[in-house]
Amino acid sequence: MGEVIRPKRTAATMGSILAAWTGICIVVGAYGSMSLPIGGYVSGFWPAMALQAIGGIWFGMWGVIVAFLFPIISDAIGEAIPMYVAATLIPANFFQAWTVAWVFRRFKLNPELKTRKDWLAWILVGCILQNAIGATLGTTAFVLWGLFTWEAQPLFWAGWFIGNTWPAIVFGSLILKIATPFVKRTRVYVFPDWW
Amino acid sequence: MTTQQVVTRYRTFFSYVDATSLANKVSPITKIFILLFFNAYPIIIDNPIYNAMFGFLNIILMKIFKATLMHVEKYFKVLMTLALFIFVSVIFFGRSVAGPTPTVIATIGPVEVYSQALGFGVMVYVRMFALVSAMLLWLSITTTSDLMSAFEKLKISYVARTYLTMAFRFIGMFDSDFNTIQDAQKARGLDIKSQPLWRRPFVFGYYLIPLVAITIKKAIDAGTTMEARAFKAPLKIKLLEEKKGFKQSYVGKYYWRYSGKDTVIIALLVIVFVGLIIARIYGLVANPFM
Numbered sequence: 001m002g003e004v005i006r007p008k009r010t011a012a013t014m015g016s017i018l019a020a021w022t023g024i025c026i027v028v029g030a031y032g033s034m035s036l037p038i039g040g041y042v043s044g045f046w047p048a049m050a051l052q053a054i055g056g057i058w059f060g061m062w063g064v065i066v067a068f069l070f071p072i073i074s075d076a077i078g079e080a081i082p083m084y085v086a087a088t089l090i091p092a093n094f095f096q097a098w099t100v101a102w103v104f105r106r107f108k109l110n111p112e113l114k115t116r117k118d119w120l121a122w123i124l125v126g127c128i129l130q131n132a133i134g135a136t137l138g139t140t141a142f143v144l145w146g147l148f149t150w151e152a153q154p155l156f157w158a159g160w161f162i163g164n165t166w167p168a169i170v171f172g173s174l175i176l177k178i179a180t181p182f183v184k185r186t187r188v189y190v191f192p193d194w195w
Numbered sequence: 196m197t198t199q200q201v202v203t204r205y206r207t208f209f210s211y212v213d214a215t216s217l218a219n220k221v222s223p224i225t226k227i228f229i230l231l232f233f234n235a236y237p238i239i240i241d242n243p244i245y246n247a248m249f250g251f252l253n254i255i256l257m258k259i260f261k262a263t264l265m266h267v268e269k270y271f272k273v274l275m276t277l278a279l280f281i282f283v284s285v286i287f288f289g290r291s292v293a294g295p296t297p298t299v300i301a302t303i304g305p306v307e308v309y310s311q312a313l314g315f316g317v318m319v320y321v322r323m324f325a326l327v328s329a330m331l332l333w334l335s336i337t338t339t340s341d342l343m344s345a346f347e348k349l350k351i352s353y354v355a356r357t358y359l360t361m362a363f364r365f366i367g368m369f370d371s372d373f374n375t376i377q378d379a380q381k382a383r384g385l386d387i388k389s390q391p392l393w394r395r396p397f398v399f400g401y402y403l404i405p406l407v408a409i410t411i412k413k414a415i416d417a418g419t420t421m422e423a424r425a426f427k428a429p430l431k432i433k434l435l436e437e438k439k440g441f442k443q444s445y446v447g448k449y450y451w452r453y454s455g456k457d458t459v460i461i462a463l464l465v466i467v468f469v470g471l472i473i474a475r476i477y478g479l480v481a482n483p484f485m
């Protein structure tokens with residue numbers, strides 16, 4: 001008793017969540033980037049990061065795919081990063097969603113953030129570590145594109161890292177805590193599976 | 196009594212276009228080329244003057260294509276805020292973008308202002324304007340059926356192109372939902388625009404959480420509707436259409452259009468692209484302010 005039985009996942013529902021999550025991430029990514037840019041290309045406030053990380057936890061690989069697809073469009077609208085440059089940010093955006101999704105699955109943590117272990121993993125990996133990886137890969141791609149110099153990289157790295165980390169801590173924690181009990185009753189909730 | 200003229204309009208990803216618009220005569224595949232070229236232009240060009248001209252050209256094209264500007268105006272208004280942030284950044288943190296031999300043009304207390312940093316700020320800001328206006332133009336003149344039929348010609352599989360076009364369609368929907376949430380919060384006494392700039396990111400959560408709930412509900416509804424209409428596919432997505440058993444879809448048949456004018460436009464885009472690459476190699480499009 002007490003076992004939650006969910007209807008079988010289908011391509012229609014998972015495809016819809018893939019499309020809808022991409023849509024919301026583009027809108028939130030564009031609005032966020034526009035509200036606090038750090039000298040262009042990097043935003044000091046990127047709330048889409050919260051959705052990127054949560055998407056990986058809730059929707060598994062569907063969320064991870066969204067995480068690296070949506071910035072190709074939202075970066076063009078919100079941060080003036082052409083699609084070609086945004087495509088080279090795929091590794092950065094991949095790790096910004098996959099890392100915490102893997103940790104939550106590997107260590108059987110609860111996305112509702114019920115224990116201290118859940119919170120620690122979310123804050124240390126979901127908010128800090130994966131953004132540090134993302135900021136390093138992303139700003140390196142910018143330097144290789146010639147958008148700014150190696151000397152300017154630490155400034156942009158800090159902009160990326162801070163701009164992603166604090167919305168993840170504030171909004172990501174809030175959404176995970178409030179919305180996970182609701183989302184886990186739906187067909188689109190993939191955790192603890194990957195697909 | 197006055198007679199009112201009824202004008203048929205098509206819903207695009209971000210806006211509406213008149214049925215009589217030239218945008219509806221352009222081939223969907225030409226629109227894909229426009230997207231690719233318009234994304235390449237601002238990154239090839241460093242000269243802010245050329246990028247500014249390109250940005251204004253996009254706005255003129257929006258007018259020519261009779262796209263409703265009402266839906267995209269807010270993005271242009273935000274560009275004013277962007278200018279403030281970019282110039283504050285390059286004034287206070289300008290040293291790292293000013294190059295090895297910077298020229299000090301002013302001193303504000305302990306902060307030295309470099310001409311190269313300001314030049315960088317101008318370049319970034321105008322590039323931003325050019326690219327944002329290009330993307331808004333494309334999103335304002337492209338419909339779901341345009342993208343669907345173009346992807347079909349490019350042999351993208353039915354499942355992949357359905358998800359991709361749905362994602363584009365959801366942008367406009369969530370953009371409207373975001374505005375609805377803003378109005379609803381305003382009715383409850385929360386207006387993000389009346390908040391000081393530093394507080395705006397903190398109140399963003401009041402918009403984000405309802406938007407997440409709406410997104411999941413809409414995704415589940417859309418999935419159920421697709422199932423009701425017999426949409427069936429394996430969970431593993433194939434990106435390209437398999438050659439055997441390929442059938443032209445209704446959208447691909449009735450929404451596809453292509454004429455000699457499209458060949459001319461595509462050829463022009465390719466020639467200009469090659470020309471710009473050559474100009475960049477010879478330093479003809481460099482930023483004169485750095």
